[in-house]
Amino acid sequence: MxxxxxxxxxxxPIYQQIGTQIKEMILKKELQPGDMLPSIRLLAxxxxxxxxxxxxxxxxLEREGFLETVAGKGCFIRACNEEAIQxxxxxxxxxxxxxxxxxxxQAGLPLEEIVAMLRVxxxxxxx
Amino acid sequence: MSHLxxxxxLCKKLGKFEMDDLSFTLPNGCxxxxxxxxxxxxxxxxxxxxxxxxxxxxxxRLLGQELDxxxxxxxxxxxxxxxxxxxxxYFTVAQVGRVMAGLYKSWDGGxxxxxxxxxxxxxxxxxxxxxxxxxxxxxxxxxxxxxxRLLLLDEATNGLDPVARNEILDLLMEFIQEEQNGVFLSSxxxxxxxxxxxxxxxxxxxxxxxxxxxxxxxxxTGVLKCGGGEFEKLDxxxxxxxxxxxxxxxxxxxxxxxxxxxYPWASFEKPTLEDIMMLWDKEEDKTCEx
Numbered sequence: 001m002x003x004x005x006x007x008x009x010x011x012x013p014i015y016q017q018i019g020t021q022i023k024e025m026i027l028k029k030e031l032q033p034g035d036m037l038p039s040i041r042l043l044a045x046x047x048x049x050x051x052x053x054x055x056x057x058x059x060x061l062e063r064e065g066f067l068e069t070v071a072g073k074g075c076f077i078r079a080c081n082e083e084a085i086q087x088x089x090x091x092x093x094x095x096x097x098x099x100x101x102x103x104x105x106q107a108g109l110p111l112e113e114i115v116a117m118l119r120v121x122x123x124x125x126x127x
Numbered sequence: 128m129s130h131l132x133x134x135x136x137l138c139k140k141l142g143k144f145e146m147d148d149l150s151f152t153l154p155n156g157c158x159x160x161x162x163x164x165x166x167x168x169x170x171x172x173x174x175x176x177x178x179x180x181x182x183x184x185x186x187x188r189l190l191g192q193e194l195d196x197x198x199x200x201x202x203x204x205x206x207x208x209x210x211x212x213x214x215x216x217y218f219t220v221a222q223v224g225r226v227m228a229g230l231y232k233s234w235d236g237g238x239x240x241x242x243x244x245x246x247x248x249x250x251x252x253x254x255x256x257x258x259x260x261x262x263x264x265x266x267x268x269x270x271x272x273x274x275x276r277l278l279l280l281d282e283a284t285n286g287l288d289p290v291a292r293n294e295i296l297d298l299l300m301e302f303i304q305e306e307q308n309g310v311f312l313s314s315x316x317x318x319x320x321x322x323x324x325x326x327x328x329x330x331x332x333x334x335x336x337x338x339x340x341x342x343x344x345x346x347x348t349g350v351l352k353c354g355g356g357e358f359e360k361l362d363x364x365x366x367x368x369x370x371x372x373x374x375x376x377x378x379x380x381x382x383x384x385x386x387x388x389x390y391p392w393a394s395f396e397k398p399t400l401e402d403i404m405m406l407w408d409k410e411e412d413k414t415c416e417x
Contacts (some may be wrong), residue, residue, distance in 0.1 A: 014342065041156075041306070044300065045301060045304060048297070048323055050324060050342060053342050
């Protein structure tokens with residue numbers, strides 16, 4: 001399984017960085033339902049971080065419905081939770097847009113101009 | 128969850144040094160970093176844990192056993208690495224292995240050989256001719272060759288280069304892949320501990336200042352910085368400790384997010400363990416110095 005998790009000094013808590021990246025892999029279908037994740041101890045060892053951190057990352061993912069833990073077997077990506085995946089995607093867009101709106105306000109750009117900008121960007125990307 | 132180390136109300140007087148009411152626990156499967164200034168009592172704590180020093184009061188339980196009632200098998204299960212490894216200087220690496228085979232019932236010569244190879248130790252080299260890094264590796268190799276469940280390391284990474292330190296950190300992470308195992312290590316190289324520890328305990332003047340989950344500690348607290356003249360605008364009650372200079376104030380605060388809202392004019396940083404160690408409970412005013 002080509003898993004990629006990178007911890008950066010971005011200031012975001014490490015457990016969040018792990019959660020975000022695993023969710024991203026699920027969104028991109030790089031991780032499929034039923035795929036097994038590394039154990040919390042192995043992941044901690046590989047990333048040289050605390051076991052408590054990886055445990056917390058998995059617990060949050062489990063609460064959000066992305067993972068399930070099978071006692072004695074390990075952690076697995078949960079089968080089709082399309083809704084949770086869609087919601088996650090929506091949440092990300094919202095966060096990015098909120099940041100963009102904030103910047104637009106600071107720069108004194110009116111709503112119409114941002115909407116126009118957004119349309120151009122969206123259509124550009126389609127090609 | 129059971130505990131590998133349980134210390135309750137530990138007291139010890141050693142000349143002018145006084146350890147007072149020390150308590151902490153290390154759960155299975157975890158690494159605890161023990162930080163503090165030189166002379167704060169880190170080594171004394173470890174010597175008390177090992178029964179090398181007699182305590183004045185308090186209880187110590189290791190691997191669930193009362194230290195005073197422990198049988199010989201307890202220390203078989205504890206691997207120790209002290210600041211200065213105490214191997215006879217004129218012994219070779221191979222001879223050290225043979226001596227240890229006589230000392231530990233659970234000694235595993237095969238495992239020791241593996242560590243010697245992995246560390247690149249030369250078997251017929253004398254202890255006195257080993258570099259500090261190699262001595263430390265030998266010491267770790269010995270500690271790991273009698274199937275310990277608990278590793279006690281006293282300043283084991285001090286004086287080693289970053290590559291060697293990382294090698295040791297990796298090894299400790301490997302060690303706790305087994306959930307029954309745990310590590311207690313003292314160090315003042317806080318960047319090492321920042322990487323791998325689950326818990327951090329700070330000892331100051333023979334007292335535990337705090338024992339906390341490392342992540343929570345680093346997320347919760349913050350370093351507030353503002354101009355020297357702005358110090359009066361800060362609520363003293365908000366500060367866990369501070370250093371006040373003529374131009375700049377650096378203060379440690381709890382509840383970083385809330386404090387950022389309360390003092391929007393100040394700047395905030397995520398702390399490092401070093402920041403916490405330096406600022407915790409300190410009230411330094413250097414404004415009067417020329």
